[in-house]
Amino acid sequence: MRLFILILCICLPGWAASEEHWVFGDWRVHVRDASGDHICTASTGGGGASWMFLRTRSGDTGPPWRYPVPVFGEYAGSGGALRIRAGDRVVFDFGRDGEARVRLKTGEQRGAGPFAEARPEAFDVPWMLGSMRAGDTLRVYRSAGGAVRREHLFTASLNGFTAAYEKMLEACGYRPAPGVPGVTREQARFSSTQKPAGRAPV
Incomplete structure (x- = not known):
């Protein structure tokens, strides 16, 4: 539990000032203020210093032009070591929907030890969210x-x-679309080449 709280402090600056918190099954939603905007995060895991999360901010361009990105994060803490290497x-x-190689970012947080974050390319995000x-x-x-192994x-x-x-989208001012988005990899790649014309509804 202490480790989980430490991860939240590292990854969610201003956690103590968070306005709202919800739990849905194995996922959590946190909302906090940042210079007048809301930063909304949905996450799972964290108990073993690894978690999966998505984050969006009110005022950003949203779906279908830009989707929240699923990110895998690993945080070693001060004096710890990561399993992931540069x-x-x-x-x-x-599973049956396939797999995708993701981009890896590694580094060191001041006073908090090494970290690694893995996130997909933008054109892969819509079908990943559907899956x-x-x-x-x-x-x-x-x-x-x-x-190979x-x-x-x-x-x-x-x-x-x-x-x-x-709930994350709603809390940041977006209107979630009902159902599961039917976006193929090919459609996602095509849409990623189009330029947004302002903020579009979800």
């Missing part, structure tokens, strides 16, 4: 360098994800 290959596995809303679990794997890092339960995702 140069590793990290994959999000959606998360329809699925049961999302698994994260890593492989070092060119190694891969190591399991994290399993995110998707129980409550849809409700948490929609």
Whole structure:
């Protein structure tokens, strides 16, 4: 529990001033003020210094032009070590819906130790969200360098994800679309080349 609170303090600055908090199954939604805007986060995990989260901010361009990005984060804490290393290959596995390689960012937070975050390319996000809303679990794997064998890092339960995702959007001023978005990889790649014309409804 102490470790989980530490992760929240590292990743959610101003946690103590958060305005609202909801729980939906295995997912949580946090909303806090930041210079007049709301920052809204949906997350799961955290008990083992690894978690999956999405974040959006009121006033940002939203869906369908820009979707909240699912991010896997690993935080070692002061004096700790990460399982992920720079140069590793990290994959999000959606089971029957396939998998996607994601971009990896590693670094050091002052006073908080090393961190690693893995996030997908923008054109992969819409179909990933559709898979998360329809699925049961999302698994994260890593492989070092060119190694074929891969190591399991994290399993995110998707129980409550849809409700948490929609509440996160609603809390930041977006109108969630009902149902599961039917977006294929090809449609997502095409839409990512279009330019937004202001804020569009979800």
